[in-house]
Amino acid sequence: MFHDSTNNASSLSRRRVMGLGLLGAAGLAATLTACGTSAGPGTTKPGAAGSGTPSYYPADYSKLMDASKTEGGSLVIYSNTDQENWAPILRDFKAKYPWTKVSADNLDSDEVFQRQLSESATGKAPADMLVSNAVQAWASYATKPDSLMSYDSPETKQLPEFAQLMPNVWAMSLDPVGIAYNSALMKDAPTSIADLAKMVSADTGNYKNKITTRDVKGAWGFSVSHAFTQGNSKSWNSLDEILPQARPETSSGTQKEKILSGEYLAGFFISSAVGYPAEKASGGLVKFVLPKDGTVVLGRGIGITPKAPHPATAKLFLDFVLSEDGQNAVAEGGLSSYRENVELKEGRHTYQEVEKLAGKDAIIRVPYKVVPESEVTPFVSKWNAKLGS
CATH class of the missing domain: 3.40.190.10 (Periplasmic binding protein-like II)
Known part of the structure; x- marks a missing residue:
């Protein structure tokens, strides 16, 4: 089972998950099995520039790609994530959507939100997306009015319930x-x-x-x-x-x-x-x-800013990061992915591995x-x- 850091019970083995809609042990096993369902042969639909989309994506998803091209495909991300973690993600996103160009700044955990808030106050906020695993800072920022763009990713229903950390904030990875x-x-x-x-x-x-x-x-x-x-x-x-x-x-x-x-x-x-x-x-x-x-596990939150200069490209990127291909790239970059069907290779790490190495009863999850x-x-x-x- 997972342990919620807000639950200070008498022993590790008896703590239970609270908050964030986290799953109990029985429900978690079923959900994790379902979350990694691959689209498989014959279940994708052709997309622009060879970018096939899973069958569960909206029929008009190509319009989002067209809008991204109109934007110029640029994307600015404020994050506390190292470039070596980003490298495979940005490489594979570029391969899927060749017209895109992503800039991912590596800032201090608190600076991600301080910079976004200060720039928003001037009316000139260049960031399209925020990525950070600073839970307290994320939670404080996301409770402010109009702090995030509302978006319903088609990948959400393919993921475990705990993948959505807050409204409009998803876990890019689950890092121990x-x-x-x-x-x-x-x-x-x-x-x-x-x-x-x-x-x-x-x-x-x-x-x-x-x-x-x-x-x-x-x-x-x-x-x-x-x-x-x-x-x-x-x-x-x-x-x-x-x-x-x-x-x-x-x-x-x-x-x-x-x-x-x-x-x-x-x-x-x-x-x-x-x-x-x-x-x-x-x-x-x-x-x-x-x-x-006690192994603390943090969801690395990702969300779209409310006035993102390139909203279509931001939505494409979010969907990609949550997808099977994106989660494979997340793992390759040294972060811990959480979809069941991530291809395990030397140097890749998954949340399932954390459960195995640390023990399920030793995991302490941090609610947003x-x-x-x-x-x-x-x-x-x-x-x-x-x-x-």
Whole structure:
């Protein structure tokens, strides 16, 4: 079963999913089986420029393609997603719709929304789409009036219910958060946060200022850290040991580089979007593992801005990302796709793999809803008070 980070029950094995319309264990299995149904031979309809569309798409879908051509096919995306994650997605989208040209900026988690809001206030907002896995920031932004364009993607009915994170916000991927460590400097692999805590407490001199975690003052850092404490009733037993030896960073990319260089021995609550590619690129020098005492999973939200300059192209892109082809590209780029029929190859990762490696009972899902400031402030204060100097 999934664990909702808002449900602080007595044990991992007894927590139940809440919020977002997430599925129970029985319903989830059936839905995941159905969600990956491939169109298969003979079930696609011819589209413009060789872009066949599944049989469940609207009969007049070609009009959307024509409108995209009229727009010039340009698309501007504000995201907190690395270029290496984007590369296969943009490549395959371009192959399907050759007239398109996509620009995907890589911004800080909070900056995605701050920039969109500030530009919207001036009446000149160039972004067509927003992509981020900063749950708290997404939820806060999406509750504002006229923050997103209303669109009913034809792919929605082919996906599990939890794929739609909020009205007009879908999961581009479902990314786990784990532990990254320098395998040349740590003899044993930490398999859980509790395991890492034991290593740290047994050799505090070696680990002093050698552990990194995300800054909880940022939306992403708060979301994953708060989720873990809500999803694991024994979390603070481990965090009390680790945090005094830890230093915060504002991005997983910075954490990765410093773990690779040896400045840090390990980091916890590292995004898999950085962890998986780092493990591959480093030849295993950086290792990435999913904590068995609680693996936080974040939906990487994607939505269309309310006054997108290129709305037709944005709709094409959203439909593509949610499609079977798009989810294969998502996996190839190092993100975790969630359609059942994603082709599994070395280096690709899926949500089903997360369930297998971490264990279903260890998954902590983060709902897309705003945590009240009355809860945020004391949590941040408690967390930062425990950090080392």
